[in-house]
Amino acid sequence: MCPLFTLRVIFCTLPLLSVPVHCQCTKTPIIFNFGDSNSDTGGFADGLGLNFAPPNGRTYFHQPAGRLSDGRLMIDFLCESLNTSDLTPYLDSLGPNFSNGANFAISGSATLPRFVPFSLGVQVSQFLRFRARSPALMSKGYKDLVGDGDFQNALYTIDIGQNDLAGSFDYLTYAQVVDKIPSFITEIKYAIWNIYQSGGKNFWVHNTGPLGCLPQKLALHGQNASELDEHGCLHPLNNAAKAFNAQLRALCEQLRPQLINATIVYVDLFSIKYDLIANAPNYGFQNPLMACCGNGGPPYNYNANINCGRTGHTVCNEGSQFISWDGVHYTEAANAVFAAKILSTNYSSPEVNFNFFCNKM
Ligand SMILES: *[C@@H]1O[C@H](CO)[C@@H](O)[C@H](O)[C@H]1NC(C)=O
Ligand SMILES: *[C@@H]1O[C@H](CO)[C@@H](O)[C@H](O)[C@H]1NC(C)=O
Ligand SMILES: *[C@@H]1O[C@H](CO)[C@@H](O)[C@H](O)[C@H]1NC(C)=O
Ligand SMILES: *[C@@H]1O[C@H](CO)[C@@H](O)[C@H](O)[C@H]1NC(C)=O
Ligand SMILES: *[C@@H]1O[C@H](CO)[C@@H](O)[C@H](O)[C@H]1NC(C)=O
Numbered sequence: 001m002c003p004l005f006t007l008r009v010i011f012c013t014l015p016l017l018s019v020p021v022h023c024q025c026t027k028t029p030i031i032f033n034f035g036d037s038n039s040d041t042g043g044f045a046d047g048l049g050l051n052f053a054p055p056n057g058r059t060y061f062h063q064p065a066g067r068l069s070d071g072r073l074m075i076d077f078l079c080e081s082l083n084t085s086d087l088t089p090y091l092d093s094l095g096p097n098f099s100n101g102a103n104f105a106i107s108g109s110a111t112l113p114r115f116v117p118f119s120l121g122v123q124v125s126q127f128l129r130f131r132a133r134s135p136a137l138m139s140k141g142y143k144d145l146v147g148d149g150d151f152q153n154a155l156y157t158i159d160i161g162q163n164d165l166a167g168s169f170d171y172l173t174y175a176q177v178v179d180k181i182p183s184f185i186t187e188i189k190y191a192i193w194n195i196y197q198s199g200g201k202n203f204w205v206h207n208t209g210p211l212g213c214l215p216q217k218l219a220l221h222g223q224n225a226s227e228l229d230e231h232g233c234l235h236p237l238n239n240a241a242k243a244f245n246a247q248l249r250a251l252c253e254q255l256r257p258q259l260i261n262a263t264i265v266y267v268d269l270f271s272i273k274y275d276l277i278a279n280a281p282n283y284g285f286q287n288p289l290m291a292c293c294g295n296g297g298p299p300y301n302y303n304a305n306i307n308c309g310r311t312g313h314t315v316c317n318e319g320s321q322f323i324s325w326d327g328v329h330y331t332e333a334a335n336a337v338f339a340a341k342i343l344s345t346n347y348s349s350p351e352v353n354f355n356f357f358c359n360k361m
Helices: 043-050 074-081 122-140 162-169 174-195 215-221 236-260 267-280 332-343 356-360
Strands: 031-037 101-103 155-161 201-204 263-267
Touching: 031 267, 074 155, 074 332, 162 174, 162 236, 174 201, 174 236, 174 356, 201 267, 215 356, 236 263, 263 356, 267 332
Parallel strands: 031 101, 031 155, 155 201, 201 263
Antiparallel strands: none
8 A cells, every 4th residue: 555545643723723633433433425427326226227337447346336437536535434334325215324414416417407306405405304304214213324412513515516517618719618617616605504594503615626627628639739738637616616616715714704613624525536646656657647547548538438347348457556536536545635635634634634534422
């Protein structure tokens, strides 16, 4: 194992104290996650009855596992850091275990349009239904659910926005995409408010990654050298992601004084991901802009008609250090680095650990 992947000793820093306190989760930590394929642990596969094809899942699960990656996602590593099992998708109807929370994230999800499965607002509606039904079912003797008192101690994690930006670039100019960003941020604001009003107090918000470094985007729009930055990423797409992130950070700052007794942690995933792509060799990675699994070969190995898992795809050797799995999603090796960086607290504002909420139990 590369030392970079070793998760550091976990310290709990209470938001208002500067002294780090060594701490453990004394009860089962409970997490509710909302988002897209960056954190979908099987919801799309459960909901549509359609698992992602091999070689998805090959590295860790040794079979497709409802994740768009060769292995674990960031959320899986974050759960491991709390010694809790992987989050069960809300749509898992076959013996689900929700005792440590539920995952509402579905691949392809965006904040808008509203009311369309599985937009962020729909995911929050599903959560509110879970919020109401779970304690009622427990009182009837059902097991492996979340009790009434545990929702306010739970952690609510949100990672969404990438599909809003990516989808907008399909038919809008850069300026028009930037004009739409406030409408995406407003949906995230509603989501946080609705969860807060149901009793949630601990929020963990990931910003959006460098869209312009995805092999998929580069294969489709990367021919114009004047749009590429020093590391070969598309700066219009990355600038839109940065504009989104500036507004998301401002939203978190705006909500902190409004949501009494809540903690809202904003995590700069853009910097974490861009740093790995820009400095890939320092981390033992190669070909930061090329998909491991895809079609077409260098420079990007991405072909929209022959995606990873489709007949005709090629895949890098197991053990080779690629950052991009399929041109859009990251490899387990990259996700492990991202999770270690998240857990370092260097990219969090305020600088609290992922397990900060365990103290409140
Ligand atoms: C997870 O388990 C390890 C080993 O028992 C322990 O040192 C660590 O504090 C635990 N982490 C949490 C967040 O409980
Ligand atoms: C559900 O998960 C919890 C915590 O991980 C565990 O204690 C419990 O045994 C599980 N239930 C079943 C039926 O496996
Ligand atoms: C290349 O990108 C620049 C900057 O966005 C733009 O002005 C120019 O029209 C583009 N050229 C082509 C051939 O698309
Ligand atoms: C905030 O927490 C304090 C102390 O637990 C409590 O007295 C107060 O009612 C809480 N306020 C709100 C708005 O939740
Ligand atoms: C976090 O920041 C500290 C201090 O700048 C640095 O020593 C450490 O390497 C950083 N950790 C990560 C994972 O970036």
